Amino acid sequence: MTISNQxxxxxxxxxxxxxxxDEGEVKAVDGVDFSIEKGKTIGIVGESGSGKSITSLSIMRLVQEPAGKVVDGEIVFKGENLLTKTKKEMRDIxxxxxxxxxxxxxxSLNPTLTCGEQIAESLRxxxxxxRKEARVKAIEMLKLVGIPSPEKRVKQYPFELSGGMRQRVMIAIALACNPELLIADEPTTALDVTIQAQILELIKKLQEExxxxxMIITHDLGVVAEMCDRVAVMYCGKVVEYADVKTIFTDPKHPYTIGLLNSVPRHDLKVEGELSVIKGSVPSPFELPSxxxxxxxxxxxxxxxxRELPALETKEDGNQVRCWIHTDQWEKQAEAVSTHE
Amino acid sequence: MSKKALLEVNNLKQYFPIKGGLFGGTVNHVKAVDDISFVVYEGETVSVVGESGCGKSTTGRAILRLDDPTSGDILFDGENLLGLNKAKMRKKRKDLQIIFQDPYASLNPRQTVRQILEEALEIQNVVSRKERRQKVEDLLQTVGIGAHQMDRYPHEFSGGQRQRIGIARALSVDPKLVICDEAVSALDVSIQAQVLNLLKELQQKFQLTYLFISHDLGVVRHISDRIIVMYLGKIVEIGDKDSLFENPQHPYTRALLSAIPSINVGEKKKERIILKGDVPSPIDPPAGCRFHTRCPYAMDRCAVEEPKLHSLSEVEHKAACHLLEDGPYDYS
Structure with missing residues (x-):
């Protein structure tokens, strides 16, 4: 076993x-490596089908068996491999x-329980x-996530709240037991921008406190730029680039990352003409290219x-990229091509 | 350059009744769109932006009379659409088409692509029966789908391809105005960029006019000529794209623009305006300015007096706010 970084x-x-x-095995996540430093934020980005949500479900051991299964790898949380835990041990985590x-x-909220009961549930x-202590703590949590008149809201059902309020309740439930790691899967995708700004601000503030x-899973590159310290870009079940947030946005290395950044229409820049695009579409998981x-x-x-899948190579600055362009092989390739001609 | 108005919306109101009480009578109304007016000129792209419940989609549907408006006028090419009977309106829809957000929900899953497109051609009698097949092939080619795929069903296509089929269907009847209701919102960015480029290309090729409804301000900045910002059923700001993005004047527009997370990590960020609270209910919207409950600049008068759209510059930049009575406000 490899030594884990404290x-x-x-x-x-x-x-x-x-x-x-029935059609065969789909490798939704295929050999993914990354780590989260204590107190830091990592972003997992990618388009539909890149495996980003399945990565988070695998960490939580929430992949539905027997249809899906974590077939290989290690998920080391504070020095312990979560994949060897029993069901009961996982429930405690x-x-x-x-x-x-x-x-x-x-x-994801239970429509038949009040907000207070749902927060209290995990506390109990x-x-x-x-019951009483949990109720007091539930009100405290609602106050913490910025819900006005929490004493009243604690008795309300999810349908009585707006989308932004419901997401605040979700955050209250998630943070009630003061977890060491919070996984947010598209936490603001369903929200309007002004509400998204409120929620992101709240998550940042609570993280500091x-x-x-x-760990944020999102397809929104703006959210990543605002929130994350490190970013893993995924494509078809593999990490193609893994770097600090500044490098990803100012000096991206992988052609996919570059293409993705260029195809975002900008609200903050005056750009004329066509958007640059990544041609084609994501291949079917049954017909992945060799x-x-x-x-x-x-x-x-x-x-x-x-012919060959490039490895995820680590550069001097600790950033990683999975692309032949950034290997010694690439120049040899160029020579090979020119001698052919 | 003289501009010809293709679509003129005057004092459009769309109230939806809320049924309730003992006898199921109308107890109240949702004021989804409340007295808005704007013009769309031939060949341009006008975007309507705003958050959920601001009335942007309702506006699009009212123009096509998919829901009959409560009051107002909708002049298309000089003719009032609200004066037409159902049969005439159906004919008129040859000129006004719509592309929806979710192409999977708006394409009949039991029809092949060819049937979907031929049906539109048949109803509007665009070409003779003999020419239909050729026309379908041409249409598919235009939107970047191979003719060999025309006997497939919608489920056999990816999201981006389905949206292309939706576009082909809208274009099949040679419309003048196309309403795009969140047409690219459900797509991944790399596919979204492809579809946006396609829409722009088609606009030039067929001299289309777009009314583009979206909540994504990046997309809107890319595709539009002019922009309408809505809040709770009202137009709060309207203006030329560059003028509106570089010099937003309404406090709501300013908050909206500053709220979008930017992918600019290197540069120093502008200070973010975070609005408090949620959008109020359109059933009982606030009196006076509808934004006053969340506005950082609200004055006493905002709670009682509704602001008019004030002209701010020569490029038809207008905003509805008491701060702007005497021209642009100095926010610095």
Whole structure:
């Protein structure tokens, strides 16, 4: 077993999660590595089908078996591998040490319980508070997440709240037991921008106050730029680039990251003419190209890219990129091409 | 350059009744759109932006009379659409088409792409029966789908391709005005960029006029010529794209623009204006200026007196705020 870095709250090593369908195995997450430093924020970005949500569900051990299964890898949380935990041990961790916020608060809150009962539930299970104590703490949590008149709201049902309020309740539930790691899966995607700004501000403030480590899964590059310290860009189940936030946005290395950044229409810049695009679309998980997964859409693809999958190489600055362009192989390739001609 | 008004909306109101009480009578109204007026000129793209519940989609639907408006006038090419009977309106929809957000929900899953497109051609009698097949092939080619795929069903296509089929259907009847209701919102960024470029290309090719309804200000800045900002059923600001983005005047527009997370990590960020609270209910909107409950600049008079749209510059930049009575306000 590799020695784990004490500074890292979570280390994901070679995570592989597959789904077994009638048409065959889908490798939704295929050998993903990353780590989260204590108190820091990591962003996982990618488009639909890149495996970013499945990565978070795998960490929480929420992948539905037998349809899906974590087939390989290690998820080391504070020095312990979560994949070897029993169901009961996981229940003690989930909602207590690691919490999760989902995209759609209406479908992830229980419609038949009041907000107060839902916050109190985890407090009573994990912290063994009695009914009264849990209720007091629930009101405290609602106040913490900025809900006005919490004494009244604590008795209300989710349908009585607006979308932004519901997301605040979700955050209150997630933070009730003061978790060490918070996983937020598209936490603001369903919200309007002015409400999104409120919620992001709230998450940032609470993270500072409570020292929580944060993992944000999103397709919104703006949210990543605002919130994260490090970013992992995923494509077809693999991390293609893993770097600090500044490098990702100012000096991206992988053609996919570059393409993604260029195709975002900017509200803050005057740009004329066409948007630059990534041609084609994400390949079907049953027909993944051999070699680099991005080869079918990459403007720079050469013969080696079709043949062989590049490794995730670590640069001197600690950033990682999975692309032949950034290896010694690339120049040899160029020479090979020119001698052919 | 003289501009010809293609669409003129005057004092449009759309109230939806709320049924309730003992006898199921109308107890109140949702004032989804409350007295708005604007003009769309031929060949331009006008965007309507705002958050959920501001009335932007309702406006689009009212123009097409998918919901009949409560009052107002909608002049299309000089003709009042609200004066037409149902049969005439159906004919008129040849000129006004709509593209919806979710192409999966708006394409019939039991029809092949060819049937979907031929149906539109048949109803509006665009080309003769013989020419239909050729026209369908041409349409698909225009939106970037191979003719060999025309006997497939919608579920066999990806989200981006389905949206292209939705566009092909809208274009099949050679419309003049296309209303795009969150047409690219459900798509991944790389696909969204492809569809946005396609919409722009088609606009030039067929001299289309777009009314583009969206909540994404990045998309809006990219595609529009002019922009209308709505809040709770009212127009709060309207103006030329550059003027509105570089010099927003209404406090709501300013907050909206500053709230969008930017991908500019290197530069120093502008100070963010965070609005307090939620959008009030359109059933019982605040008196006076509808934004006054969340506005950082609210004065006593904002709670009683509704602001008019004040002209701010020569490029038809207008905003509805008491601060702007005497021209642009110095926010610094």
């Amino acid at each position: 500074e890292n709250i979570l280390e994901v090593r070679n995570l592989c999660t597959s789904f077994f369908t 989930r909602g207590n040490k690691i919490s999760m916020i989902f995209q759609e608060p209406m479908t 299970i994990h912290q063994k508070l009695n 409570l020292g929580t480590s944060l 070699g680099c997964r991005f080869v079918t859409r990459c403007p720079h693809a050469r013969e080696i890219c079709h």
